[in-house]
Amino acid sequence: MNEAFTAADLRALVAAGQAQLRTLRRYPAAFLGQIFWPVLLPSVWVLMGQAYSGNGDPQAMSAFESRSGTTGVTLFVFVGYAMYMWLSTLLWGPGTQLRRDQVTGTLEAVFLTPVSRVVPLFGPTLSNVIWTFFDLVVVGVAVWLLFGVVLPIGGIVLTLLITLAGMPAMYAMGSFFSASVLRFGEVGPAVQFVRGALSLLCGITFPIVMLPAWAQLTAQAMPPTYVVEAMRAVLLKGAGPIDILPAIGVLAVLAVVFGAFAIALFRVLEASARRTGMLGRY
């Protein structure tokens, strides 16, 4: 990783994403599963919220608005859930792919090539972009068909922009786990823990003002917090491009910090894997 990332490495990065996509295409049933969850689970939470609030009782809605800045409970929950799906794909996806490569034996074959180590680290995650946008589309269609909420066109465009802006930081975060696979093999329990912690901290299903002060501070250092807040701002509060610029700026800074940490971590763990022979073990 201490060698230059060349144009040939960039082509290899795209090829890695392409190979991953080709594999994904050969399991079409997975796409069906991806429709089911983003609809079912948030719908349950929305119905639960409606029950708790006396089905839109003005006093309850006002209490929610004072904490979240919106009365659009349905979209609030669905946007949070889209974030949760993205987090799951990110935290599980690349690490799982690298782990699969390690178990099947393809990881050693990839590491025998002169390609930059950035490619096996980030390449497989490229295909996850498809899942992310797919989830967003499913969420948009679900809130319209099931709850009659129509998303504003401007908000949709800005949501896509926020997603793109959040990707580097989010993927850098996900790559901590793929790097850890090199040295530790199975990282499933760590992924479960971190996903749970992030769901709690980053305001997936509730506004982060509900958290204690120290937890809110921690949430400020996490990319999902800014992504989900910015999405809610443009879809629920009519925020424009200028309003979300601060969030995009923070996401850029976090991308640099998390990306540098991911690369450093990968270097240390790869060196350790080369000492211990973990690359070929499972």
Added chain:
Amino acid sequence: MTDPAVEASGLVKEFEKGRRTIWQRLLRRPDQRTTFRAVDGIDLRVETGEIFGLLGPNGAGKTTTMKMISTLLEPTAGTIRVLGIDVAREPRKVRARIGAMLSGERSLYWKLTARENLEYFAALYHVPPHETKERIERCLVAVKLQDRADDYVERFSTGMRQRLALARALLPDPPLVILDEPTVGLDPQASRDLRDRVRELKRQGRTVLLTTHYMEEADQLCDRIAIVDHGQIVALDTPAELKRRIRAEEVVRFEIGLTGDEAPLLGRLSSSASIARSERQNGTLSVTAHCASARDFVPTMFDAAQSIGATVRHVEVVPVSLEDVFISLTGRALRE
């Protein structure tokens, strides 16, 4: 003068044996792991253009050596230069010049077609885009898989997957090809086929470094062989020279059924042959003897057996093989 294809000096690789749990670390309990030396001071020089084999039983340290040469493992001590390049200093440069097939059929993406696998790896090997198509075709033809290029790898036989793994190793057009147990798990026909491909690589002027535990394969393919045991090279020479080390023309393998002590029998036989190996199991003594003439030795062996009331159950006379060389050097058979 050209650099040797591979030059390794004082190569050592140690692994930790046993485990240390997180709990033990937290409690700061003493580390009770021991060190296991998989490679123990190997010196090696592979000349350009030769087929060089590492022959030894499973666990001898062959694959560990290959992995260090191909940059996958970091040596505990020692230096390696591949085509004149220091592996520790410039691993990426080394990887660009070698084609390696280390985990055979396991190293392919089974849900992709043969062509898709090669397209992906061509990008990883930095093959220029305008050359990729032609290079892939050439590699597929080289391993005779051009007719199955667009089939999923999961539908291939083991032999076809091994050949595809070899095609992948050839993608960077490497001057050095590293093959770890290339014919393991293959039927005789597929093995023969793959060996033909390896000979073709030599004809193309490439250097081939391979490991095997099949003595016939090493004998038929390699220009020079290093016999490896317990992480050390115990002999290194051409197959013919290695076999000449055994001062015998023929090898007699026989089995004798006996109830008493075998020492007197072996003592008597050792006056007319060199007893390379003897093993007793369930009343059967299996012996490998190296002799100048089986025609003289076999009657002596029958007489000796008869004199102690033992029965000769099986006799086999074979020419000297690398297996015999291994036995004479280590006292064990390759498969033990």
